[in-house]
Amino acid sequence: MSLTRRRLRLALILGSLSGFGPLTIDMYLPALPGMADDLRTSPSLVQLTLTVFVVGLAVGQVIVGPLSDAWGRRRPLLTGITLYLAGSLWCALAPTVEWLIAGRIVQSLGAAAGIVLARAIVRDLFEGTAMTRFFSTLMVVNGVAPILAPVLGGFLLTVTTWRAVFLVLAAIGLTLLVAVLFTLPESHHARSHPRGTLRAFRTLVTDPHYMRYVLAAALMFAAVFAYISGSSFVLQEAYGLTAQQFSLVFGLNGLGIVLLGQVNGMLVGRVAGERALLRIGLTVATLASAGVLACAVLDLPLPFLLAGLFLVVSMLGLVLANATSLALDGHGSAAGSASSLQGLLQFLVGGLAASAMTLPGTVTAVAMGTTMLACSAAALFVAVRGRGSAG
Structure with missing residues (x-):
């Protein structure tokens, strides 16, 4: 097999694994407003299925990442995908919202392995600008998840129930399990002792260079996660979009992630460095978030709001590749x-942002815009504040 084909296969597998989070969240978003009726529960408990999934992603990454440094990448990855498959089937068969929440926890712990180890494997195999460009390549596959997932979820809702969404996720998990088992070799052979984990975390937390970019990525992700968790309610209930229309809007924004990821891959190392591209992405995201909030406060027509959301979400493709x-x-x-520490902070900050947005009890366009602006502006501040020492 040629080098190009091997890299393409690697990008496809790792991109799919790193897309576990958005795929598993986005595919069932169109169903959220109707799931409460089907399970005879409150909207807040249905929203909790999203929150526990995000928390599970954060906790799972902290467990799996250090274990992979000690045991290698393959064993934790195969175990995680198996958990994801089991959790997806559990959710599909859940008779109550409590069982669904439990299934989402199992599913999230499995998904965490795919996300954290995809990044670790890229770091095992690449360095410097080559690593940045490969992360940009992953944005193609990773970005397909928010494009296709809500569209597929919306289509499934027209012909069947939300339970089919989790059956499809189980099938995806099985496919990736087979792919990893037979085509992805071990990438980490210099093992460490598990007791070195605390020392490693202490080194990471006290490294200002590492923390600066991890926090910038986490805050930018939180801005986009506020959109992910709130847009189904805002666009469908406040602006009257159907589940199918919402899915198309959501997918278009996902396309923006793909496009900006590829633009980043073409520019980095040729036109500008990672730091400059990161700051450009965060600046655009902050300005666009301010536009989203202005549209909500002034009750401007929906196209203006959608344009602002597209710009904010698209910048994730630029920011994550460079910051990571x-x-x-x-x-x-x-x-x-x-x-794993990057994943913990990313999903922890994202989950806190989503929770803060829902404190009033109802997700509004103003609350969503405010959260997006606060998070993106904070990310820009963190990245720019460290420019003197970062170069």
């Missing part, structure tokens, strides 16, 4: 731990 590469570049020997 900059954060992991100096931590090759502990890539699993470094990737």
Whole structure:
């Protein structure tokens, strides 16, 4: 097999694994407003199925990442995908919302392995600008998840129930399990002792270079996660979009992630460096978030709101590739731990942002816009504040 084909296969597998989070969240978003009626429960409990999934992603990454530094990447990855498959089937068969929440916890712990180890494997195999470009390549596959997932979810809702969504997720998990088992070799052979985990985390937390870019990525993700968790209610209930129309809008925004990821891959190392591209992405995201909030406050027509949302979400393709590469570049020997701490902060901050947005009891366009602006502006501040020492 040629080198190009091997890299393409690697990008497809790792991109799919890193897309576990958005895929598993986005596919069932169109069903959220109707799930409460079907399960005879409150909307807040249905919303909790999203929150526990995000928390599980954060906790699972902290567990799996250090273990992969000690045991290698394959065993934790195969175990995680198996858990994801089991959790998806559990959700599909859940008779009550409590059982659904439990299934989402199992599913999230499995998904965490795919997300954290995809980043760690990239760090095992690449360095410097080559690593940034490969992360940009992953945005193609990773970005397909938010494009296709809500569209597929919306289509399934027209012909069957929300339970079919989880059956499809189980089938995807099975496919990836087979792919990893037979085509993805071990990438990490310099093992460490599990007791070195605390030392590794202490080194990471006290590294200002690492923390700067991890926090910038986490805050930008939180801005987009506010959109992910709130847009189904805002666009369908406040603006009157159908589940299918919402799915198309959501998919178009996902396309923006793909496009900006590829633009980043073409520009980095040729036109500008990772730091400059990161700051450009965060600046655009902050300005666009301010536009989203202005549209909500002034009750401007829906197209203006959608344009602002598209710009904010698209910048994720630019920001994550550069911030992740900059954060992991100096931590090759502990890539699993470094990737896991990034994942913990990313989903923890995202979950807190989503929870804060729902404090009034109802998700509104103003609350969503305010959260997006606060998070993106904070991400820009963190990235720019460190420019003197970062170069």
